[in-house]
Amino acid sequence: MVPCWFVSSQPTHDVDQHDIHTVTLVARGIATAVAPEDGITEVQAELLEAIASALTGLSVDYRSLEPLSAEEFADALAARDLDFRQRIVHHMVLAELVLRPLPVVVAHRVAKYAEALGVKDDFVRVARRYAQGAYGLAWMDLQRNGFVGHVLDANEEAASAKTAKVRDPFEPAKEDVELAAKWTAFAALPEQTLGRCVWEMYDGRGFDLPGVAGGAPAYLAQHDFVHVLADYGTNLKGELEVFALIGRADPDPKGFAWLATLLGLFETGYISTTGFFDRDTRERNARARGMNQRIADAIRRGKIVCDEYGTDLFEVDYYELAARPVDEVREILRVPVKAEIALESGSVGLFDLEGMSETQQKVYAQRREGKV
C-alpha cells in the first residue's frame, strides 16, 4: 500500500524577485507600525522575518530597523496596487493579533498606517476592538465582514458551483444522507486518490463523516481536502497552517479572516468559540518553536495557489476531483511542496502521529490495534 502522505516530486516555485532595499523599506514600515512602546516583541519579529523571508527570499532583522513614518511608508508604496498594500496591512494586523494584551496605541497606530496607505480594512478594525477589550463586537465584526459577506459574495459569483452554499461558514452541521453517502463512498476509491486519503484521515482519527450526526458542517469540511493536498496535520498547529494557506490562497483579501480567527482561538484566546472550533490556549500555538516558519511557509504556498490557480479553496468542487490521484489534484490547484525550512521546523504530514492531537493519537492507535 502506498501511504497517502507520500509526496512525489513536484515543480518547485521560486519566490518573486525582490530587492533588499524595497524589502527593508516595507519591513521598516511594518515594524514601526506594530511595535509596542517597549519595542517590537520577539514573537512579532520572528513571525514577520519568517514571512518576509518566505515571500521574498531575503532576510531582514526586524529588531534593528530605523523607524519609518506612515507618510514615508505611503510614499514608498505609492506605486503598488491596492491588493499589495492591503496584503501588507494584513501582515501588520497579523503581528498585532499575536499580542495579548494588544496595546491601544499599537492598534491605533496600525489604523493610521493603513489609512496612510489608502487601505480601509475590516481586520484593522477587528484588531482595534481587541485592543479596546470589545471581544463580543470584534467577533461579530469578524463574522459579518470577514466571513459572511465574503461567503455571500462568493455564492453570488459562483451561482452554478456545486460546493456547499452557506450563509455562515460556522453554521451548525445538518444531517444529510446524500452528503454522508458521498463521503462513505470515498472508502472504495483507489489508494492515493484525494477522496480515499480524506476518508482515511477521518477514519483513522475516528471523525464522524460530514452529513452524519456529529460530523463537520459541509462547508467547513472543505478544508479537510486541503489537509490532504497540503499535507498538514490536524492538531492545532496543523490547523493554523492549513488555514494560513487557505486564507492566503483566496484571491479575496477577506480570506485573511481564517488565520485571524484561528489565532484568536488557538493563540491569544480573543475568540471563545466559533460553534465548531472552541478556544484552546493551553499551548500558545503560534509562538511555539518553529511555528513562525511553518505559518510563513503556509502563507507562501497560499500565495502561489492564489497567483496560479486563483480560486478560493473553499469554492473548489472536491467531490468532482475525489477520484483523482492526490498529486494530480495538487498540480491542478497548483499547490507547491513545503519548503525545507518548514519541514525542518516541524511541519509534519497529515498521517504523522505528531500531526495529531492527543485524542486523535489515542483513537488512531486503537484503530491500528483493531479495538475500535
Next chain:
Amino acid sequence: MNRNFTQTISVQCDDPSQIIAMLTQWDLSQATSDIMGYMGTRLLADREKLGQYVIVADFGVVDPNVSAADEAARNNTRPETRAWAAKLLEVIDGEPEYHHYDEIYRTDR
C-alpha cells in the same frame, strides 16, 4: 492607563424583549460600522423589583488621546444614539434614569 467608562440606564418595562431586540440591533450596527468607544452592553433584571431593569453600557479607549468618557460623550451626540434613546422611551414606562461611572478596578484586565 486606559480607564473604561460605564453608563447605566435604569428603566421600568413590562416586556424586556423589546429592549433586547433594540440592543441586539444596536450591537449589529455598531459591529459593522466605524469603531468608536462603545464596547458592549448588558441588560440586568432586578430580582426584587419586578419589571425593573438596568442597561449597562461600557465604553473603552480606541484612541490614546481620547478618554473613554469623551468617547461616550461623542457617542451621545450621534443621530443614531439620539434615535435609539427616543425609541427606548416608547417601550418603557416613565423616564429612564442615567448614571455615569469611571471604571477603577476590573478583575480580568
